[in-house]
Amino acid sequence: MRSEDRRGRGKRWLWLTILVVGAAGALLTFRVGGRPSIQIEPAMPGIGRRTPIVVQMTEPGRGLARVRVEFVQGDRTEILAEKEFETRAAWKFWGPATEHDSIEVEVGSETIERLETGEALIRASAWPAGTWLRHPGAEVRELVLPVRLTPPAIMLRSRQHYVAQGGAGVVVYAVGATAVEDGVRVGDWWFPGFDLPGSADGGRFALFAVPFDLEDPNQLLLEATDDVGNTGTVGFVDQYFPKPFKRDTIEVSDRFMERVVPAIMGNTPGAEDQGSLLDNYLWVNRELRKRNAAEIIGLAEKSSREFLWDRPFVPMSNAQVMSSFADRRTYVYQGREVDQQDHLGFDLASVRHADIEASNSGKVVLARYFGIYGNAVVLDHGYGLMSLYGHLSSISVEEGQWVERGQVVGRSGETGLAGGDHLHFTLLVGGRPVSPVEWWDGAWIRDRFAAKLESAFDFNP
Numbered sequence: 001m002r003s004e005d006r007r008g009r010g011k012r013w014l015w016l017t018i019l020v021v022g023a024a025g026a027l028l029t030f031r032v033g034g035r036p037s038i039q040i041e042p043a044m045p046g047i048g049r050r051t052p053i054v055v056q057m058t059e060p061g062r063g064l065a066r067v068r069v070e071f072v073q074g075d076r077t078e079i080l081a082e083k084e085f086e087t088r089a090a091w092k093f094w095g096p097a098t099e100h101d102s103i104e105v106e107v108g109s110e111t112i113e114r115l116e117t118g119e120a121l122i123r124a125s126a127w128p129a130g131t132w133l134r135h136p137g138a139e140v141r142e143l144v145l146p147v148r149l150t151p152p153a154i155m156l157r158s159r160q161h162y163v164a165q166g167g168a169g170v171v172v173y174a175v176g177a178t179a180v181e182d183g184v185r186v187g188d189w190w191f192p193g194f195d196l197p198g199s200a201d202g203g204r205f206a207l208f209a210v211p212f213d214l215e216d217p218n219q220l221l222l223e224a225t226d227d228v229g230n231t232g233t234v235g236f237v238d239q240y241f242p243k244p245f246k247r248d249t250i251e252v253s254d255r256f257m258e259r260v261v262p263a264i265m266g267n268t269p270g271a272e273d274q275g276s277l278l279d280n281y282l283w284v285n286r287e288l289r290k291r292n293a294a295e296i297i298g299l300a301e302k303s304s305r306e307f308l309w310d311r312p313f314v315p316m317s318n319a320q321v322m323s324s325f326a327d328r329r330t331y332v333y334q335g336r337e338v339d340q341q342d343h344l345g346f347d348l349a350s351v352r353h354a355d356i357e358a359s360n361s362g363k364v365v366l367a368r369y370f371g372i373y374g375n376a377v378v379l380d381h382g383y384g385l386m387s388l389y390g391h392l393s394s395i396s397v398e399e400g401q402w403v404e405r406g407q408v409v410g411r412s413g414e415t416g417l418a419g420g421d422h423l424h425f426t427l428l429v430g431g432r433p434v435s436p437v438e439w440w441d442g443a444w445i446r447d448r449f450a451a452k453l454e455s456a457f458d459f460n461p
Contacts, residue, residue: 032062032090032128032129032130032131032134032136033059033061033062033063033064033065033087033128033129033130033136034059034060034061034062034128035059035128035139036057036058036059036064036126036127036128036139037057037058037059037139038055038056038057038124038126038139038140038141039055039056039057039141040053040054040055040122040124040141040142040143041053041054041055041056042122042143042145044227044228044229045145045146045227045228046145046146046147046148046227046228047107047108047115047120047145047146047147047148047228048108048109048147048148048149048226048228048229048230049108049109049110049228049229049230049231050106050107050108050109050110050111050229051106051107051108051145051228051229052104052105052106053069053104053105053106053107053122054102054103054104055067055069055081055102055103055104055105055122055124056100056101056102057100057101057102057103057124057126058099058100059099059126059128059129060099061088061128061129062087062088062090062092062097062128062129063085063086063087063088063097063098063099063129064085064087064097064098064099064100064101064126064127064128065084065085065087065127065128065129065130066082066083066084066085066126066127066138067081067082067083067085067101067103067124067125067126067127068081068082068083068124068125068126068138069081069082069103069105069122069123069124069125070122070123070124070125071107071112071120071121071122071123072120072121072122072123073115073116073118073119073120073121073147074116076114077123078112080105080107081103081105083101083103085097085098085101086098087129088129090129090131103124107120107122108228108229109149115147115149116147117147117148117149117150118146118147119144119145119146119147120144120145120147121142121143121144121145122142122143122145123140123141123142124140124141124142125138125139125140126138126139127139148178148226148228148230149230150178150230151224151225151226151230151231151232152175152176152177152178152179152182152224152225152226152230152232153175153176153224153232154173154174154175154176154182154222154223154224154232154233154234155173155174155175156171156173156222156234156236157172157173157174157203158170158171158172158173158205158236158452159238160238161236161237161238161239162238162239162240162241162448163210163217163220163237163239163240163241164210164240164241164243164435164438165210165211165212165213165214165240165241165242165243166210166211166212166243166245166325166326166434166435167209167210167241167434167435167438168207168208168209168210168429168434168438168439169207169208169210169448169449170205170206170207170208170448170449170452170453171184171205171206171208171222171236171452172196172203172204172205172452172453172454173193173203173204173205173206173222173234173236174201174202174203174204175193175202175204175224176224178226178227178230179224179225179226180225180226180227181224181225182204182206182222182223182224182225183206183208183222183223184206184208184220184221184222184223185221185223185233186208186209186210186211186214186219186220186221187211187214187219189209189211189430189432190430191206191207191208191209191384191429191430192206192384192430193205193206194206194305194383196453205452205453206222207383207384207385207429207430208220208429208430209428209429209430209432209433209434210434211432212245212325212326212342212344212433212435213326213342215242217237217240218235218237220235220236220237221233221234221235221236222234222235222236245324245325245326245327245328246324246327246328247327247328247329247330248323248327248328248329248330248343249329249330249331249332250329250330250331250332251332251333252278252281252331252332252333252338253333254277256419257277257278257280257281258277260281260284260416260417260418261277261280261281261284263374263415264284264288264371264372264374264416264417265280265284267369268288268371271283271288278333278338282338282339284371284372284417285331285339285341285372285417286339286341288371288372289341289371289372291371292370292371292372292373293431295370296378296386296388296428296431297430297431297432298431299365299366299378299380299386299431300384300386300428300430300431301384301431302365303380303382303383303384303385303386304363304380304382304383305382305383306382306383307381307382307383307385308360308361308362308363308380308381308382309360309361309362309381309382309385309405310361310458311360311405311442312360312439312440312441312442312445313359313360313387313427313436313439313440314357314359314360314405314406314440315346315348315359315425315436315440316348316350316354316356316357316423316425317350317357318350319348319349319350319354319423320348320349320350321346321347321348322347322348322349322422323343323346323347324343324346325343325344325345325346325433325434325435325436325437326342326343326344326435327342327343328340328342328343329341329342329343344426344433345388345390345424345425345426345433346424346425346426346436347422347423347424347425348422348423348425349412349420349421349422349423350412352412352421353393353394353411353412353413353421354411354412354423355408355411356377356389356392356408356409356410356411356412356423357405357406357407357408357409358379358387358403358404358405358406358407358408358409359379359387359405359425359427359436359439360379360381360387360405361381361402361403361404361405362379362380362381362382362386362387362402362403363379363380363400363401363402363403364377364378364379364380364397364398364399364400364401364402364403364409365378365379365380365386365399366378366399367395367397367398367399367401367409368395368399369415370390370416371416372390372416372417373388373390373391373415373416373417373424374390374391374392374413374414374415374416374417374418375390375391375392375393375394375395375410375413375415375416376388376389376390376391376392376395376416377389377392377395377397377409377410379403379409384428384429384430384431385427385428385429386427386428386431387425387426387427387428387436388424388425388426388427388428389409389410389423389424389425390416390418390423390424390425390426391412391413391414391415391416391418391421391422391423391424392410392411392412392413392415392423393410393411393412393413393414393415393421394410394411394413395409395410396408396409396410396411397409397410427439
C-alpha cells in the first residue's frame with residue numbers, strides 16, 4: 001500500500017475518531033432530559049376535611065431526576081412530598097430510569113395545620129436529568145382549589161323521637177344548600193335521606209333502623225356532607241328504650257346437617273366444599289349468612305322512591321311464635337359450642353304448608369332459593385322498607401310482580417336452615433333487620449311514623 005493511501009486512511013480514522021469523541025462530548029455536555037409532563041388530579045372539586053390529590057409526572061427520555069409536590073396558601077409553603085431518582089447517563093438511550101412517577105397526597109383540615117377558608121394552591125415540580133454543564137430548571141404546574149371548611153347546616157324539624165333497641169324510626173329535617181349527601185348514621189349503618197313529597201322548603205326525611213345491639217343511643221346521628229367531605233352531625237333521639245333479648249341454645253345434629261347443608265350448597269353458586277359436613281354447615285351459618293345480608297342491603301339500595309303501602313303490616317294469621325327477633329343463639333355440636341349467631345326475625349308456625357300472605361302491599365324484588373332462607377320472597381314497600389318470607393316450601397309470585405296486602409306469596413316449609421315447617425319473617429329498613437312488632441301496631445305507625453311525615457303521605461293506621 002502506498003504511503004499516500006495510508007496517510008489518507010489515517011486521516012479518515014482521525015476525523016471519525018474526532019467526530020465520535022465530539023459527539024460523545026456533546027452528549028455528555030448538552031443532552032439533558034426532556035420537559036416532564038405533569039398532571040394534577042384532585043378527587044374533589046375543592047379542599048375540605050381530606051381531599052385526595054394524585055400528581056402524575058412523566059419524562060420518557062432520560063427519566064425524572066427529582067419531583068416535588070407543595071401546598072401553598074398565603075405566605076406559607078409546605079412540602080407534601082419530594083423524591084429523587086437515578087437518571088440514565090447522557091450517552092445512554094435505554095436502561096433503568098424512572099420515566100413515570102405517581103404521587104398521592106391528602107390535603108385538608110385533617111392534614112394541614114392552620115388551614116384557612118379561601119383558596120389554596122397545589123404546586124407540582126419535576127426536574128429532568130442534567131449534565132455536568134447544563135442544569136435545567138423544573139417544569140412546574142399549579143392548580144388553585146377553593147378551601148371550604150364549614151359543614152352543611154342541618155335543621156331538625158320533627159320532634160319526640162322515641163326509639164327502641166332493635167326498632168325503627170323516621171326523622172324529618174332540612175339541610176343547607178352545600179349538602180350532597182344526608183341521612184342517618186348509626187356506627188357503620190347508613191340510611192339515606194329523601195325529599196319529603198310536597199315540601200316547598202327543602203324538607204327531607206330518613207327512615208332508619210336501630211341496631212339490636214346498640215347500647216349508646218348517642219350513636220344515632222343525622223349527618224350531612226358536602227362535596228369536599230365536610231360533615232355535620234346532629235343528635236336527635238329524645239328517649240331510648242333498651243331491650244334485652246333472649247338467649248337460646250341450638251343442638252346441631254348430623255341428621256339435621258345432612259338434610260339441610262347439601263341442599264343449601266347445591267343451590268348456592270360458588271359454594272365450595274369445606275372438607276367436612278360440620279365445616280360446610282359452619283360456612284353456611286357464618287359466611288353465607290353474611291353474603292345473604294349483603295345482598296339484601298343491595299336490594300334496599302334499589303328500593304322504590306315511594307311508599308307502596310298505607311295500612312299497618314299484618315303478621316302470619318293463626319300462627320304461634322317459635323322464636324323472636326334478635327334471639328342470640330349458641331350452636332352446640334356433640335357437647336361443644338361451635339358457633340354463635342343472632343336470629344334476626346320471627347319464626348312463626350301454624351300447620352304444615354300453610355298459606356303465607358303478604359304482610360303489606362308491595363313489589364316482589366326476590367323470589368327464589370336464597371341461601372340460609374331456602375325458598376324465599378322479598379317484598380319492597382318503598383324507601384328501603386322491605387319484608388322477607390323464608391323457608392317456604394313453594395313460591396307463588398314472581399320477581400317484578402305487584403302484590404296486595406294479604407295476597408298469598410307462597411307456602412310455609414323447611415327449606416334452608418330450618419329445623420321444621422315454619423315461616424321465617426323479617427322486616428327490614430335499609431336492608432337492616434328490625435323487630436316487626438312496631439310495624440304490626442297501628443298506633444305506633446300513627447304516632448311515631450305517620451305523624452312526623454304529616455300530610456306528605458296518606459296513611460290509614
